[in-house]
Amino acid sequence: MRFSEPVRMANDGDHSPVWARTKRRRGGANPIVGVLVTLLAVFGVLTAVLGIKERSLAEGGAIMDGWIAAGVATVKGEAPRVADEAVDTAGDAADKAGNAVQAGAAAATEELKK
Known part of the structure; x- marks a missing residue:
């Protein structure tokens, strides 16, 4: 009596049955392509x-x-205001950093004098 290929493969210890095999996922595509395709789909639906x-x-x-x-x-209207705020914040941070460096240098000088 002859057995079909799937049955022979099921009885073979080295192989799993054809129907039990999992299909491997293909390597993931670039996620940027997925985002672009999604955005184009949303744009198309919105247009329709x-x-x-x-x-x-x-x-x-x-x-x-x-x-x-x-x-x-x-x-465009918000960009100049936001840029000015960012410049002001960066200037304040630079001033604080400079003051901290000066205070640290003064403390180190006092320690070295002792």
Whole structure:
């Protein structure tokens, strides 16, 4: 009596049955590609939804253009203020670091004099 290939492989101690084998995952793709594909999918769905809502892809695109323009204007308007705050914070940190170095140097000088 002849047995089929899966049965022979199941009886063989060195091999596992074909149906019990796990498929190896292919090496992971670059995560940046996954993020880009996801963003493009979200953009496509948003375009389709706005196109259906406005009954025109051009009108839906115009709405999205308005959102993007408002976001860019907000960033441009906030950027100088945020940069000024960052410069002020960095200046304060530099002053504190300089004062700490001077205090440490003075303490070290006093210790060496003793």
